[in-house]
Every structure is written in structure tokens, then in C-alpha cells.
Amino acid sequence: xxxxxxxxxxxxxxxxxxxxxxxxxxxxxxxxxxxxxxxxxxxxxxxxxxxxxxxxxxxxxxxxxxxxxxxxxxxxxxxxxxxxxxxxxxxxxxxxxxxxxxxxxxxxxxxxxxxxxxxxxxxxxxxxxxxxxxxxxxxxxxxxxxxxxxxxxxxxxxxxxxxxxxxxxxxxxxxxxxxxxxxxxxxxxxxxxxxxxxxxxxxxxxxxxxxxxxxxxxxxxxxxxxxxxxxxxxxxxxxxxxxxxxxxxxxxxxxxxxxxxxxxxxxxxxxxxxxxxxxxxxxxxxxxxxxxxxxxxxxxxxxxxxxxxxxxxxxxxxxxxxxxxxxxxxxxxxxxxxxxxxxxxxxxxxxxxxxxxxxxxxxxxxxxxxxxxxxxxxxxxxxxxxxxxxxxxxxxxxxxx
Amino acid sequence: xxxxxxxxxxxxxxxxxxxxxxxxxxxxxxxxxxxxxxxxxxxxxxxxxxxxxxxxxxxxxxxxxxxxxxxxxxxxxxxxxxxxxxxxxxxxxxxxxxxxxxxxxxxxxxxxxxxxxxxxxxxxxxxxxxxxxxxxxxxxxxxxxxxxxxxxxxxxxxxxxxxxxxxxxxxxxxxxxxxxxxxxxxxxxxxxxxxxxxxxxxxxxxxxxxxxxxxxxxxxxxxxxxxxxxxxxxxxxxxxxxxxxxxxxxxxxxxxxxxxxxxxxxxxxxxxxxxxxxxxxxxxxxxxxxxxxxxxxxxxxxxxxxxxxxxxxxxxxxxxxxxxxxxxxxxxxxxxxxxxxxxxxxxxxxxxxxxxxxxxxxxxxxxxxxxxxxxxxxxxxxxxxxxxxxxxxxxxxxxxx
Numbered sequence: 001x002x003x004x005x006x007x008x009x010x011x012x013x014x015x016x017x018x019x020x021x022x023x024x025x026x027x028x029x030x031x032x033x034x035x036x037x038x039x040x041x042x043x044x045x046x047x048x049x050x051x052x053x054x055x056x057x058x059x060x061x062x063x064x065x066x067x068x069x070x071x072x073x074x075x076x077x078x079x080x081x082x083x084x085x086x087x088x089x090x091x092x093x094x095x096x097x098x099x100x101x102x103x104x105x106x107x108x109x110x111x112x113x114x115x116x117x118x119x120x121x122x123x124x125x126x127x128x129x130x131x132x133x134x135x136x137x138x139x140x141x142x143x144x145x146x147x148x149x150x151x152x153x154x155x156x157x158x159x160x161x162x163x164x165x166x167x168x169x170x171x172x173x174x175x176x177x178x179x180x181x182x183x184x185x186x187x188x189x190x191x192x193x194x195x196x197x198x199x200x201x202x203x204x205x206x207x208x209x210x211x212x213x214x215x216x217x218x219x220x221x222x223x224x225x226x227x228x229x230x231x232x233x234x235x236x237x238x239x240x241x242x243x244x245x246x247x248x249x250x251x252x253x254x255x256x257x258x259x260x261x262x263x264x265x266x267x268x269x270x271x272x273x274x275x276x277x278x279x280x281x282x283x284x285x286x287x288x289x290x291x292x293x294x295x296x297x298x299x300x301x302x303x304x305x306x307x308x309x310x311x312x313x314x315x316x317x318x319x320x321x322x323x324x325x326x327x328x329x330x331x332x333x334x335x336x337x338x339x340x341x342x343x344x345x346x347x348x349x350x351x352x353x354x355x356x357x358x359x360x361x362x363x364x365x366x367x368x369x370x371x372x373x374x375x376x377x378x379x380x381x382x383x384x385x386x387x388x389x390x391x392x393x394x395x396x397x398x399x400x401x
Numbered sequence: 402x403x404x405x406x407x408x409x410x411x412x413x414x415x416x417x418x419x420x421x422x423x424x425x426x427x428x429x430x431x432x433x434x435x436x437x438x439x440x441x442x443x444x445x446x447x448x449x450x451x452x453x454x455x456x457x458x459x460x461x462x463x464x465x466x467x468x469x470x471x472x473x474x475x476x477x478x479x480x481x482x483x484x485x486x487x488x489x490x491x492x493x494x495x496x497x498x499x500x501x502x503x504x505x506x507x508x509x510x511x512x513x514x515x516x517x518x519x520x521x522x523x524x525x526x527x528x529x530x531x532x533x534x535x536x537x538x539x540x541x542x543x544x545x546x547x548x549x550x551x552x553x554x555x556x557x558x559x560x561x562x563x564x565x566x567x568x569x570x571x572x573x574x575x576x577x578x579x580x581x582x583x584x585x586x587x588x589x590x591x592x593x594x595x596x597x598x599x600x601x602x603x604x605x606x607x608x609x610x611x612x613x614x615x616x617x618x619x620x621x622x623x624x625x626x627x628x629x630x631x632x633x634x635x636x637x638x639x640x641x642x643x644x645x646x647x648x649x650x651x652x653x654x655x656x657x658x659x660x661x662x663x664x665x666x667x668x669x670x671x672x673x674x675x676x677x678x679x680x681x682x683x684x685x686x687x688x689x690x691x692x693x694x695x696x697x698x699x700x701x702x703x704x705x706x707x708x709x710x711x712x713x714x715x716x717x718x719x720x721x722x723x724x725x726x727x728x729x730x731x732x733x734x735x736x737x738x739x740x741x742x743x744x745x746x747x748x749x750x751x752x753x754x755x756x757x758x759x760x761x762x763x764x765x766x767x768x769x770x771x772x773x774x775x776x777x778x779x780x781x782x783x784x785x786x787x788x789x790x791x792x793x794x795x796x797x798x799x800x801x802x
């Protein structure tokens with residue numbers, strides 16, 4: 001019995017409302033030893049005020065030392081063990097471009113690449129061709145027809161694209177064709193289970209035609225496929241937690257993951273202010289709101305320490321509009337850390353606070369990495385956030401008599 | 402999927418170097434309530450300076466409340482779940498005396514004991530006969546010949562000895578002959594698996610002859626065998642972590658465990674200074690260095706509080722030579738605690754620090770039990786040290802897209 005089973009067995013209904021405010025890539029690092037992090041540098045009177053009445057800690061998205069991608073990191077925030085409930089690369093890629101994936105679709109990630117006359121890969125990224133060129137090639141590939149399957153060829157960015165195969169009884173148990181290293185030929189597609197053999201035959205017919213289509217288009221005269229996968233059929237949040245859940249996020253990837261766990265994905269404008277306004281408008285209609293702030297992560301990825309500080313301050317300034325709604329439980333956290341010092345996601349545990357009337361004796365003065373390290377929640381797995389939210393919302397029955 | 406699988410899947414190569422400095426039995430206890438521990442008493446300016454730029458916590462070797470032996474405690478430090486990856490008693494015993502165990506050898510721990518005329522054990526330790534007497538008896542037992550198997554009879558200390566059976570297709574699935582209590586007869590050897598029946602027959606032929614050899618040597622006129630075991634074939638550190646790993650340790654047991662996980666075991670002189678010099682000499686040749694300091698544990702076992710303080714100060718004084726090498730990641734910890742107040746290993750979690758450019762916002766002023774209890778690493782399983790070391794060395798890819 002994992003903790004989702006406990007939630008399923010123990011949840012009950014009431015009129016409480018829970019807000020999960022996710023600042024993507026929230027946690028950071030000092031630029032110099034002994035210095036301040038982005039969150040410590042930011043002037044955050046409203047977050048600090050909440051930290052003084054809430055309980056704080058550091059949440060670990062996947063496991064100690066593991067730097068998570070956005071998919072697994074968000075699954076953990078939503079209460080799903082990100083190792084047990086993996087989302088395949090192909091599915092994540094098409095969610096990221098907002099493709100309306102159906103539950104039997106098979107998605108796969110593609111790279112345009114360069115092959116020489118002997119068929120060996122000479123550049124796995126086709127010289128990083130432009131997104132425009134890539135989109136044009138996808139248009140050509142979209143014309144390929146294979147009886148028994150409907151392929152969607154979707155440009156992503158530069159040399160990256162995705163394909164969704166729609167058809168009856170398709171399997172995603174297919175091997176990659178990407179040999180991982182230049183100097184080798186693309187690998188032949190293999191069935192990883194007997195039930196996948198028909199799918200291999202169909203996809204091979206597509207591959208054969210695609211090779212001919214691309215033959216004259218060097219440097220993008222070949223392609224490599226990775227991560228065949230389907231909707232993982234995750235148990236949904238209403239069934240696990242008994243929550244009517246809504247997602248407010250601008251970017252397709254996060255909207256897609258929220259949809260996989262059964263949230264209603266709300267339309268929203270693109271600024272943080274638009275997102276907060278959407279929350280206000282939807283307030284009567286849901287029990288649980290996930291709000292996603294992207295630009296803390298984006299500025300971290302850019303290595304823009306000051307820019308990340310500004311985004312945090314912008315969220316802080318809007319926080320009073322969220323607390324004015326009087327959520328029974330407010331959680332502020334990130335899906336992972338994105339320190340400007342590393343220009344990318346990192347493994348560090350994430351500053352997290354839970355504020356409710358019943359959250360416990362508060363012992364934190366500020367919302368920061370150092371203050372959360374001393375907080376009463378300690379260092380804990382991110383999958384525990386949802387059970388704590390449910391408990392603080394008084395939405396869980398007693399376990400055992 | 403456990404965290405070793407994650408490490409195997411995610412590790413990558415770079416030029417970083419990791420030092421794992423293990424002060425055996427590091428953690429301690431105050432002699433009086435409210436007093437200072439050995440580590441708190443020691444004057445450790447260099448360890449404290451590292452703690453101020455690193456992150457600190459308390460690591461739990463096996464599980465809360467469990468006092469580990471050196472074998473499991475070291476496996477945990479090397480990243481291996483010490484409950485899942487057990488090393489048998491026989492193997493630990495022969496590693497401890499530096500026997501060059503081969504992978505098909507079966508090792509077992511022996512006690513000389515006293516038996517009465519009815520064959521019942523009257524003293525399980527044969528009056529703790531001297532090591533010299535024991536060695537002489539092992540010499541007599543070494544003369545026993547059994548066709549099909551080559552036995553090595555190895556004196557250990559006082560009444561303790563070990564036997565290694567070398568042969569083709571031997572099994573270690575054999576029961577103990579030690580009845581655990583005086584007043585009972587030694588137990589007959591039993592096969593714990595069908596494949597062990599041939600081994601039982603061979604070992605019984607050795608046992609029958611050994612009884613005759615010892616008959617006239619009361620109080621050591623019998624013997625008890627425990628913990629038949631083979632090299633556990635642990636996955637090796639290069640395969641798990643992609644590290645070229647070296648061990649610098651004076652004592653055979655630690656050298657043996659390091660060898661079991663695939664480290665190169667370097668020759669070294671016997672002082673801490675010799676070990677540090679060996680580290681300096683080997684610096685260009687490896688990615689990972691395990692350095693083991695024995696005497697913190699030895700003084701703790703002796704109940705010598707002040708002696709343990711002195712060993713800690715000696716290590717502190719040599720620390721600048723280690724930091725001068727500029728390791729990308731420095732870990733300072735112990736395998737377990739050995740409080741002088743207990744004159745033995747204990748269950749307490751171990752003061753641990755991780756220092757790297759990217760270790761996170763430091764919040765600790767000293768390296769001590771109390772300071773580590775407030776550190777941002779919190780209280781965490783020792784098996785997480787290696788994943789954190791790998792992350793800090795930037796040697797892990799992102800998990801999930």
C-alpha cells in the first residue's frame with residue numbers, strides 16, 4: 001500500500017479549498033560561497049509573512065542527488081511517486097507542444113540528423129537546423145500515408161520534432177532507433193514485446209517512406225526516434241483525493257501533465273497577473289488549484305540571477321490577492337531548483353511552505369532555503385506535500401479505529 | 402528501481418574528483434549529561450572552516466536504532482543498501498585478516514569451544530585461549546586433507562578462527578553448527594538448498610577429522626562454525642557510478658570491503674600522514690578516493706575519550722593538505738559512532754558534511770553532532786551520501802525530460 005492508496009481510502013469531502021502555488025525552479029544557490037540565493041536576495045514581505053504563520057521545510061522532488069525533469073518533478077508535487085509513475089519521453093514531448101493526445105496514441109520524440117552515403121550518422125542534430133526548416137520538413141513528412149495508422153508529424157524546435165501514431169491496438173513497446181553516437185547507423189526498430197510486432201511493421205513502413213522523402217534534404221537527410229510511449233493512464237486526482245482540481249498554467253508541458261492526472265486545465269492569459277485573475281474567477285468552481293509560474297525557471301536557466309529575483313518579487317507582490325481568497329490550505333513551493341549559478345535544473349531540495357489554520361507551531365521567519373532548512377517540516381519527499389495538504393484541509397479520515 | 406539503478410542509468414563522465422574521508426566511529430557522546438562529545442571537545446579549526454562553506458547533517462548508517470558493524474556501515478557509505486547487500490560473517494572475518502578471497506571460495510567463522518564427554522558444549526569460547534595457542538591448533542587443522550576441496554584454516558584472535566574452503570562448485574547455503582548456548586551439542590551441518598548437499602558432504606568429512614585432531618586439546622577440544630558465505634558479487638563502483646575509485650586504508654577489513662565494491666586498494670604506510678601522502682601521490686590517477694582513519698574508532702572502543710579527541714585533532718591538522726588538492730567534492734563523515742562512553746559502536750547518526758562549489762546555502766558554524774543536527778542535510782540515510790556526492794560533482798544527468 002503506497003500513500004496514494006491511503007489517500008484513496010481515507011479522503012472525505014468538505015468545502016475547503018487548497019492552493020498549490022508552484023514557482024518553477026524556485027530554489028537556488030549563492031553566486032559566491034557565503035552569499036545569498038535568489039530567494040534570499042528577493043524582497044518578499046508577503047511570502048515571509050506567510051512563512052511566519054505556516055510550517056516550512058525542504059522538499060525532495062525525486063530522490064537525493066537526483067536532478068528531475070519537469071515531468072517527474074510535477075508528478076511528485078501532485079502526489080505521484082515519479083519513479084513508479086513514469087511518463088515516457090514521447091508523451092512529454094507532445095504534451096510540451098500542446099498536442100491533444102488520446103489515450104491509445106503512441107508518441108515518439110524525433111531528431112533530424114545527417115547521414116552519409118554509407119548510411120552512418122555524421123551529425124545527430126543535423127547542424128541544429130532552424131525551426132522554420134524543421135517545420136517545413138515535418139510538413140513534407142505529414143504527407144506520408146500508411147494504411148492502418150494515422151501519423152501526426154509535429155515540429156518542436158530546431159532539429160527536434162515528434163510523431164504521434166494514432167490507430168487501433170498500437171503498442172508503445174518499441175526500441176529507439178537513435179544509436180546515441182555519431183559514426184553509427186540508425187538502429188533497426190525492434191518490438192520489446194510480442195504485442196508490439198504489428199506496430200513495428202506499421203512504423204517501419206512509415207520510416208521507409210520518410211527516408212525517401214528526406215533523401216535530398218541534407219543536412220537533415222535522416223532522423224532518429226526515441227521514447228515511444230503512451231498516456232500512462234495515471235489514476236486521477238478526483239479518484240485519489242476526491243478533489244475537483246484545476247490547473248492554471250501558461251506553458252503546454254505543465255498543462256499536459258496536469259491533464260494526465262485529471263485536472264481541468266483552465267484557459268489563462270500569459271502573465272502572472274492573468275493567472276491570479278483566472279484563479280479569482282474560478283474560485284467557486286474547484287476544491288484544488290494548481291498555479292504554475294514559469295519564469296523563475298526560465299531566468300534560472302538563462303543564468304540570470306537578478307531576473308529570477310525580480311520574478312520572485314513579482315509573485316510576492318501578487319500573493320495578497322491569493323491570500324485574500326482565504327484558501328484553507330496554501331502551499332508555496334517549486335517543482336525543483338534552477339540555480340542561476342548552474343543555468344539549469346538541480347538536485348537541491350526545494351523551499352516549501354504549508355499554511356493553514358492547523359498547520360502546526362510555526363518556527364520560521366523568512367521564506368528561504370536556509371530558513372526552510374530549519375523549518376519544522378524538515379527535509380521531506382515532495383510526494384508528501386499532497387497528503388499534508390489533504391490533512392490540513394481536514395479532508396482525511398482517521399487511519400485505524 | 403533503487404537508487405543504485407538510478408546512479409547506473411544517470412551517471413556521466415567529467416574530470417571532477419571526490420574525496421570521502423571516513424573517520425571510523427566519528428560520532429560520540431558527552432561523558433556527563435550536558436557535556437561535550439569527543440568531536441565537540443576537539444579543537445578543529447579546519448573542519449569547522451569546511452563546515453561553514455559546506456552543508457551538514459547526520460547520516461544514519463543502517464536504520465534508526467541499529468548499531469552497525471563495520472561491513473554494513475561501509476557498504477552504506479559506498480552507496481549500497483546494507484540490508485539488501487549483505488556480506489556474510491565468514492567473508493567479513495577473512496577480509497578482516499587480509500585473506501585473498503577468490504570469488505568461488507566459501508568462508509566460515511569458527512570458534513574453538515570446550516565440549517564434555519557427552520559431546521555437549523560447556524564453554525563456547527574455550528576459556529578464551531590465547532592467540533598463540535589458537536594459531537598452533539589452526540596449524541594442526543591445516544594438515545587435514547579432504548579430496549575435492551582445499552581448506553585454509555586461518556587464526557584470527559584468541560578463540561576465533563576462520564576457514565576458507567576452495568573448490569569447484571561449492572555452495573555457501575550451509576547452516577551454522579553453533580547451537581548458540583552452552584549445554585547443547587554442536588548442531589549437525591545442513592544444506593539450506595539442494596545445490597549445497599555436495600558441499601555439506603565435503604565439509605562434514607573435514608569436521609569429522611577436525612574433531613579427532615582436537616580431541617586431546619581441552620579446553621579447545623571442539624569448535625563451532627557460523628556464517629558460511631561467499632563473495633557477494635556486489636555491483637562494482639565503476640559500473641554503478643562510472644568512477645575510477647581508490648581506497649586508502651591501513652586495516653585489512655576496510656581494504657577488503659573496498660575491494661568487494663571494485664576499488665583499487667592502494668598500499669599505504671600506517672599513519673594518517675602516510676595515508677594523506679598516498680592520496681597526494683595517487684591524485685592524478687583516480688576520480689574517487691576513500692580514505693579511512695581507524696584510530697577514532699579504536700580509542701572509542703578503548704573508552705579513551707581524550708585519546709579519541711587527539712585523533713580527531715590530528716586529522717584536523719592534516720585536512721589542509723587534502724583541501725589543497727582542491728577536490729570538487731569533499732565528504733567528511735564516519736561509518737558509525739563509537740562513543741568512548743559506550744566503549745563500542747553505537748546507533749547514533751553520524752556527523753557528516755559535504756563541501757562543493759554547488760553544495761547549497763551553508764548554515765553551519767562548526768563540525769559537531771549538535772551543529773550537524775541543525776544542518777540543512779537534516780538526518781538522512783548514509784546510502785544517500787554517494788548520490789549527493791555524484792550530484793555535487795555534476796556527474797549525473799537529469800531524470801526524466
